[in-house]
Amino acid sequence: MTATSDPRQVSGGCLCGAVRFTVTLPTLFCGHCHCTMCRRSHGAAYVTWLAVVRSQVTIDAGQDQLTRYESSSHGSRSFCSRCGSSLLCVSTRHPDVVDIPLAAMDGPIDRLPEMHVYFGDRASWTVVGDELPRLGGPTGLEPTG
Numbered sequence: 241m242t243a244t245s246d247p248r249q250v251s252g253g254c255l256c257g258a259v260r261f262t263v264t265l266p267t268l269f270c271g272h273c274h275c276t277m278c279r280r281s282h283g284a285a286y287v288t289w290l291a292v293v294r295s296q297v298t299i300d301a302g303q304d305q306l307t308r309y310e311s312s313s314h315g316s317r318s319f320c321s322r323c324g325s326s327l328l329c330v331s332t333r334h335p336d337v338v339d340i341p342l343a344a345m346d347g348p349i350d351r352l353p354e355m356h357v358y359f360g361d362r363a364s365w366t367v368v369g370d371e372l373p374r375l376g377g378p379t380g381l382e383p384t385g
């Protein structure tokens with residue numbers, strides 16, 4: 241799929257509906273993150289993120305409900321202060337990119353999950369049966385045995 245093949249827009253939002261946003265395709269990435277911060281902040285085995293250029297994300301409603309939490313020295317996570325849904329993750333390591341949970345989107349995007357990242361940090365009770373690449377190591381993106 242080429243970068244310009246799918247200029248659709250896909251909307252998304254939080255559980256309560258206060259925060260609404262629109263993502264303009266194409267996305268850059270979609271994958272499952274097994275890092276401990278994702279697991280804890282979402283209360284889930286792992287989080288399926290999409291990544292998109294920041295300028296392709298528009299907050300349509302609820303900007304004032306978005307609360308930002310500095311989850312590390314280089315990253316922050318924004319959530320709906322009304323319902324608690326985790327929504328946006330940004331990092332100073334790639335300031336032009338926003339990560340958004342695929343589960344927050346109203347419909348399919350332009351790709352399916354392509355890999356597991358931070359796979360070595362996965363919960364001991366997480367069993368993965370798919371054939372996607374499993375990346376890990378300090379960056380979360382290195383090949384694992």
Ligand SMILES: [Zn+2]
Pocket residue numbers: 254255256257258259320321322323324325
């Ligand atoms: Zn909400």
Ligand SMILES: [Zn+2]
Pocket residue numbers: 273274275276277278279287358
């Ligand atoms: Zn993560």
